[in-house]
Amino acid sequence: MKLGFVILAHENLHRVEQLVRHLADQQCVVSIHIDKNTKNGDFQGLVNGLSDVPEVVFSRRTACEWGRFSIVKATLDASEKLFDTFPDTSHVCLISGSCLPVRPIRQFHKFLLRNKQTDFIESVSVQNNYWVKGGLNEERFSLYFPFSWRKHRWLFDRSVALQRKLKIKRKTPDRLVPHIGSQWWCLTKRTLKKILNDPHRPHYDNYFKSSWIPDESYFQTLARLHSKKLESRSLTFSKFDFLGKPYTFYNDQLDLMMSSDCFMARKIWSGADDLYAILLDSKRANQPMTKANPKRLIDTFDAADQTRCEGGEGRFHPGRFPLGQAQGSGVSAGEYTVFAGFKDLYEHFPEWLGQNTDALPHGRIFAPRHVANKKSGQHFEGNLPAVAGIRNRNVRSYLSNFLWANREQHQCFIYELNDTKEVPGILSHDRNAKIIMVRHSWLLLLLNRKSSFREILIAAQNFQKIEQNFLEEMAEANKSSRLMIMELDDAVQKTSEMLLQATEHLVPPNRRRLQVMPKMHNLDKLDSLVRKLRNKGLKIRYEHKQKEKPNAASEPAGYSKPYVVK
């Protein structure tokens, strides 16, 4: 048995030299293709550097362009050159110049000895798979690709769109069933020779010349035609990020690499001296497959994609500032509840929340002249200053900073209609915000004002406008039912029922226990205020209580007596 490597490289040729020396040292033969776009001087340097290694041959150089047939041609040429020079080659493994062996080559040898007739090539039918991450799948084969994606992106996209419109469908050669998979494979001499010497090869080559990214489909399709025993997996680990760039390994990831179940890995950062030293050490011990944990590797890179695409929720930093539609993922890292209009309804409401729910209650953090109950000049966690001027200058950031410190907990705060006016707009866009609002709660703000009725009337009209605006801003939240509106009369007359409903999501069902209702402020003057305002033409939704029945049996809880919930 003789293992041969076909290496495609275009940069960091000093690393290629290191890799090739190691492979030759391990009784392998190597055919190298260096991209024609690489400087001649660099190429000559590599040729000279390897002149003392007889197990190496260089194939004719083609200028390679990503996504085009030139890469397939380079591979075909290098494979032919390998067989021409070293006819006793029994297996051929295609790797790139930035690959390294995860397991010792002798272990690779032994593995192939056990699987003499098997072709290892990831090869998945295009019709029923989602191998391709974004981008074209079946259309890679059915459309024409006359324009370069790298150089003429606009023309490339227009041409695809036009062909879709014209319903262009290229014919697939008779015996071929398009398959797709990782570019890196390990084939037996028999299969690879059959591919190279297929009498229909010019015809197939022409077909793939018009295909998109044929290096992921040429051998993958033709191996299906010729292979006797095909195992659809690659022996070279390679994973692309969400933009289609291969993930790179660094010195600090040696341990992670070792969790792979492959023999080779791509791609290695050229500066990773430690990885080159350790993985190219010929005295290296075998890495038992039983210790492999390929899922760890995949999870790590999937997590990286996720971090990039949707990570950092609830935080702004120099790499993250959601705008437009994405604002919903902006301000907060977890759910929180805003109680609007509760300040003048119940006494010590935040404290009550703290005692009776799992939530972390804050006070009125957007009050006109102060932030919650802190003195100006004091700080919240993370050194966020309790300064109304700083808060009002950038409400969105302030709220985000504020909520971040206790993001693991469900937080609550109080909001009143005369608080900072930018808040509702921000809440309505934040999918984590739940808003519980008492309609007409502003009536309570007016209740004990010692001003003339005329002034109260003007204030009432003003508040009604603000409330209207608030509700309009909240339309977004309402659609996703994050807004709950409580009528004032219900809040006053059916306190326990309403509060239970409002805090239901803050207490896990198994922990609903004896509850003490918060004490209600003195609202004696409310009925008469509502009447007076109505008589002046204000439309107010408020049903007066039918009869005065203080602590009657129909209100089993009483406002301050404990009662059993559910």
Added chain:
Amino acid sequence: MGLWSKYKLRVERKRRRIRSLRKLRELHNVVDHSGDIKPADILLFSTLRNEKPRLKYFLEYYRKLGVNHFFFVDNDSDDGSREYLASQPDASVWTTKESYKRSKFGVDWLNGLKSKYAVGHWVLVVDVDEIFVYPHCDSRPLRALTDWLDSSSIKSFGTMLVDMYPKGLVHEAQYQEGADPVEIAPYFDSSNYFFEKNDKYGNLWIQGGPRMRSFFRDKPQFAPALNKIPLVKWSRGNVFVSSTHNLLPRGLNKVYDEWGGQKACGCLLHTKFLDMFSAKAKEETERKQHYAASREYKTYVKNLQSELRLWTPQSTRYEDWKQLEQLGLMSRGNWA
């Protein structure tokens, strides 16, 4: 963005570039080792005045990260800074007595030098009191980052300036030449930063930190900007506009994701608040050479009275980049 605005920015960029080339005439070369620069070298640019005690650590830190060559513009130092830098084998030094303010606070001088020496290179533009921290900086050199940025077709890398301060009084935090300034001023604000977008240049505008809460409480709009883009693959025609807060062409300012995800980014640990600070603030107020009529320094001096303490019980002690990432001040993005 309309064609007209684009055109105006283009004109602005060219104007700034020509201005920076003209301003090169104000610089006098002290020592020039730029001939040693190899094609892929990473270059660092900095302008300074009387910062001698900081230089030893600064050079060591950035050499260790993998900076290959340093470019310094010395603005008339008289404490030996210039001579010290001139004796370094990997530094090229220019000096000038001209106005820092009229060179747009050093931006013109450095833009000029970059046009001349940095085209095609990754450049790091930092002040001598700024420590660049990026994802994996404890295990991967700067070259790993620039290679990754190159392979991802990213041309600029965003950071936030994080003001560091000591636990006690600032003027009592004694700095010894060669010491790690972060060890002497290891505290920072972890959740006190405010973000907006600058619509003209497209960059983020970040404010906050201890300076905002201590000196600009009543005028937060004037608090210093903390957004910085210190690492850029330099092309002919690039210009920094205001410090390293933003640059042109505009696309280079788009270092952040606006679709709800996050791009890889870092922090600049700003170690300004050490014992040298009060003397410096006083001197700079008298020189009137700083941004917005030296408002920042004036406010410092007015509030200082030598009893400056920025630390509060809510301050966080710095550990490493992973801590900053956990606190949501930076991210590795998809650089796994």
